[in-house]
Amino acid sequence: MKIIAKISLYTLIIGSFLLLGGIAFQMLIGISTMLISDASMEQFGYILMSRGSIMLIIAYCTVFISGLIFWQTGPFKLKKDRWFLVCFILFYHWLPVDIYTIVLDIKFAILFDPHITITQDLKDLFLSRQTSLGPIPLIMLIGYLAAIGLVIFKPKLRIKVRLRRKTILRAMIHL
16 A cells, blocks of 8 residues: 555544544534523533534544545545445535535634624524534434444455355365
């Protein structure tokens, strides 16, 4: 494997951890912020959301770019390795939804000032991000986790290895 492919793979792994952690963090803070009635805790929740959004955007861009570089320079090809194609589709299929949430996150991070009390416009922007997509962020998270699982376990490759072992064992028995 080329050096650029190895570097992009390691960057992809680190970015994936940040992305999955950021998505779970955003979901948890978003749900808890909508349930809080105390104004100071609500303000703290919005501070965490705006900072978490920036981390999430950086992680997504890292995974997106390093994934494309690994696809171009790595040893796996979409036509030959079907599991790689499924992983590719599971991640890059959500690009329009990710762009939409990134735009909303950038708007929220730019307009939010932690030293000023939260305005109704910012609350509406925050709630539109949380409610407009419904369960799609959860489905995206499941898709991302499935892609990671496919990369780790590579089902087709394991079947080939088992078949090779059985063939070798049969050949050894017949000798």
